[in-house]
Amino acid sequence: MPLRLRLTLAFAAIMALVVGGLGTFVYLRLAAELDQAIAAELGASTAQLAVVAREEADELGKPGENELVERGEKYDQFLTPSGGLVDASPLARKVQLLDPRRLARVSAGEEVTFDRPEDAGLSERLRVRAKRVAAGDRPLVAVVAVSLLEHDEGLSSLAALLLLGGPVAVLLASAAGYGLATAALRPVEAMRRRAAAISPSEPGKRLPVPRPRDEVRRLGETLNEMLARQEEAFERERRFVADASHELRTPLAVLKAEVDLALRRSRSPEELVDALRSAREETDRLARLAEDLLVIARSDQGRLPVRPEPVELASVLTHLSNRFAPRFEEGGRDLTIDVDGLVVSADRLRLEQAVGNLMDNALRHGRGRVRLWADEDGEDRVRVHVSDDGPGFSADFLPSAFERFTRADPARSRGGTGLGLAIVEAIARAHGGAVRAERGEGGGADVWIALPRVRPPRPSRETVEV
Template structure:
């Protein structure tokens, strides 16, 4: 059932209850007003009949009937149509002597229809009784009930129609947003939902949905670019591998030529494996993979990374500067991969010594890798951590273009950040910042090694 119909039905039900309550209250209040007026008239007439010249008052009683009754039940005086039978029984006479007594009767002699009686003491041992018809009162109440029974359904019908129109108008922007959302596809990037003017809930909903669409379009664009770049990167080693094998099979080869072709194919295969592993790691981080973090001493980890890269450093020094008991809450394999990527990048693309420095700067634990080369090109720094991005200078070389992207992804998965800058004294600097664990300890002893 549409929301506007449900809203209208709820509004109609509440309106019907309100009208029913208002009508019942109006009828009761009108009836009380008529009763008060009727009782006032009866009391005034009864007061007149208590006067000494009661016979004259009784003779003038034209709008009802009245009697003056002795306490023993004898009718001492009566209006022309009241008759000689007492209007009250002995018990009612006794109560009327003590206080005013109102009684409604279905039939009273001389009164058409239902009647109301007022009896009150008149001095001595007599009671004055006056009675008047309730026909006018009952007719007036019947008239107002009829008028309300006709008017209230019309009011309810008009209110229901107005409620439906208001609900439809209020929900029309939602329907426009729904229709536009149904038309948005992957081939309509940048499409937005129509947001109505104003500052109400629907406007805020439309703004939130548009922000969500922007994020989805950005993620879709990034995914498409990633697939396109990955396809390009995979195509090059596959083409080289295919070409090398085809050339090796084109004519008989000597053992040396065959070995060279196989070694070339093996190198391309290794590059494919490395690229596939990098893509798998990035895919896992993109899908919310959280590392199994444990508290790890950083100094041994950084020394392992430095030791692994020293054989390929061509005699350059790789220096580690880290407090001996500095610890971090990390996945040791992933974090070692991130620092290893930075050191490998510095060894392959930089010049001079490589420094690995760890410490804290208050709220963060920092690991900094610096070389002495030309540094990053200025235009490359804003996109240094984008996937498949390489610098345009001598830092371009073998590799997949995913090294720094993997570093940034691993930092994010550890609730940290990665930053690339150039040292004013020369060289590229990449800094990893992670939250400081509660049990992080810094001692005066520092372990520094170089080669």
């Protein structure tokens, strides 16, 4: 069932309850007001008959003009306690207003009020009140009655008006509610149609947003922001796949070319060994690329496994300097370490991988001395720096330094996969840390990774009493 129809039905149900409740209240209120007016009229008539009985006791029942005759449009009677008619107004002379049972109750001193229905001798409903009065030294029963014709006609007219006008009002209000719901949901329907037409092949399309600054507009703006994030993620994944395909294609092409050349004609043992060495280098490059891609994929899924533990930076950096020593000697580069007993909370293998990537980056793209050092950032974290004396990063490259397959050298002439800094960022993020690349104070590149610091426990003090 459409939402606007459900809203209309709910609105109609609420309106029906409101109209029904209001109509019932008005009806009961009018009935109460009419009953109060009739009760006041009966009370006044009963009091007048009591005065007549007291002041004109000797005239009651005698022919001629008296108070009851003057009340020709009223239903008034004087009865004896046994039910005999003493006197009555013209309208009440041939009508029995009080039955024996109620007569006995009134004769006993009780005042009764009741509604008398229509019958053969009476063409309208009456409301009757009977009360015992004194006429000189004899007791009488004064009976007064008021017609309920206007009372009944008024309530009947009101009931007919409510029964006719109530449903009409509900229908009109429901139609107006349906129109309002349709108008309110029209922007949502427009957004739905546009969303159904948006496809990945047509980037940049957005949902139409209504002008009024209401909830629907905020919904449209939020969905457009989500579409922008999705497009950005899709474009990032597309570039990732394209770059990964390019990176995989290059070593595979080289590997295939080496094998084809080795098989094309007879080769000497030395030439076959050279071909196998070249193939091994390309295979190693493929293995590194596959491992890097796996780290990036796990990081994107938030599942890069790390096992933080207290790690001494001096031990890690010394181990890495020994591992990279042959490459530094081969390139004629110097390496210095400046760490003063700092301890961080990190996964040792992942930390070695991150710092090793930074050292490899400094060897490939930097010049001069490479320096490994650490400092504190004031947020209870330790920053591990890898800096060199080379030309440093260009201002255009710094904002995208940690993006995947991004190289400071666009010609890609120095090897590498373009994933080194991206992996460093992924490892830092997995540890709850941060990374940054910047130009050093004296020139060159300075890349650091910040990790939580572990402070050694304070020595306990023992008090010895002598």
